[in-house]
Amino acid sequence: MKIREMQDEILRLKKENDICILAHSYQAHEIVEIADFTGDSYALSKLAATVPNKTVLMCGVRFMAETVKMLSPEKKVILSSPIAGCPMAEQMDKELISIAKEKYSDYTVVAYINTTAELKTVCDVCVTSSSAVKIVRALDSKNILFIPDCNLGAYIASQLPEKNIKLLNGGCPVHAAVTKKQALKAKELHPDAKLLVHPECRPEVTELADYIGSTSGIMEFAKASEDKEFIIGTENSIAEHLQYECPDKKFYVLTKSLICENMKSTTLADVLACVKGEGGEEIEMSDELIASARKCIDKMIELGG
Numbered sequence: 001m002k003i004r005e006m007q008d009e010i011l012r013l014k015k016e017n018d019i020c021i022l023a024h025s026y027q028a029h030e031i032v033e034i035a036d037f038t039g040d041s042y043a044l045s046k047l048a049a050t051v052p053n054k055t056v057l058m059c060g061v062r063f064m065a066e067t068v069k070m071l072s073p074e075k076k077v078i079l080s081s082p083i084a085g086c087p088m089a090e091q092m093d094k095e096l097i098s099i100a101k102e103k104y105s106d107y108t109v110v111a112y113i114n115t116t117a118e119l120k121t122v123c124d125v126c127v128t129s130s131s132a133v134k135i136v137r138a139l140d141s142k143n144i145l146f147i148p149d150c151n152l153g154a155y156i157a158s159q160l161p162e163k164n165i166k167l168l169n170g171g172c173p174v175h176a177a178v179t180k181k182q183a184l185k186a187k188e189l190h191p192d193a194k195l196l197v198h199p200e201c202r203p204e205v206t207e208l209a210d211y212i213g214s215t216s217g218i219m220e221f222a223k224a225s226e227d228k229e230f231i232i233g234t235e236n237s238i239a240e241h242l243q244y245e246c247p248d249k250k251f252y253v254l255t256k257s258l259i260c261e262n263m264k265s266t267t268l269a270d271v272l273a274c275v276k277g278e279g280g281e282e283i284e285m286s287d288e289l290i291a292s293a294r295k296c297i298d299k300m301i302e303l304g305g
């Protein structure tokens with residue numbers, strides 16, 4: 001089957017079966033084309049509670065599908081690729097955080113949304129990369145324990161010197177693998193390009209950037225900018241999407257290795273199987289887990305606006 005035929009079949013079946021397709025912006029272009037909504041983690045979380053359809057198909061990674069389920073427990077939520085986890089979300093478990101909470105007993109525990117539902121049960125509030133600074137600033141507490149991404153945490157700390165932010169040693173293996181040398185090389189190859197970097201990259205990389213922001217922040221910045229050339233320091237699909245949207249500008253990847261295999265494990269064939277009711281994995285969570293884990297997501301939406 002050709003790509004166009006598969007897409008037409010997906011569009012027909014999702015309508016017939018009352019399915020809403022949500023795609024994170026790291027998905028491939030052909031998936032973004034058939035999605036009802038595409039966005040960053042924050043936009044998708046907010047949308048999750050409002051979509052009218054009976055079934056939501058999440059083309060992204062597991063914690064994103066879990067977030068949809070928590071915010072809309074009455075809906076059938078399907079993760080497009082059962083193997084699509086986020087390695088960072090699995091890095092820390094409840095026991096580790098419980099020990100840290102004993103040590104930092106008067107700290108507010110702020111979790112990046114890239115965490116398991118289980119871990120969210122022991123945290124006070126979630127953030128995404130686009131909402132983190134705003135939410136942490138709005139917290140009454142000066143003392144913050146931020147988990148699991150120490151690079152995003154260091155970025156938040158640099159923006160909020162009035163807060164006392166403790167970090168643990170976690171992070172995104174894809175973004176954290178980008179080196180200063182690679183960033184300098186990309187700047188040397190494209191001297192007229194602005195460098196736009198996700199805060200999951202290491203501080204030695206973000207400090208070379210002209211702009212630091214979430215996936216949607218990077219896209220908005222590039223689209224609105226008067227500049228014509230950009231080096232994209234996040235998952236390489238963002239450079240591809242931007243090139244489609246802004247054909248008069250040039251987008252370069254920071255390094256060819258900036259690819260999230262988990263995000264990319266969803267194929268158009270997977271999406272087709274899911275809308276036929278044959279593929280993916282239905283997200284199952286107990287009522288207790290949902291009630292306990294969603295508190296910090298509700299708080300994120302309350303403070304994030």
Ligand code: 13P
Pocket residue numbers: 039040041042114128129130172200213214215216
């Ligand atoms: P955003 O919050 O920018 O969507 O990023 C999610 C993610 O997984 C980045 O690696």
Ligand code: SF4
Pocket residue numbers: 061085086087088089114172173174175200235260261262263
């Ligand atoms: Fe997780 Fe990193 Fe992939 Fe984002 S890019 S989903 S943080 S592994």
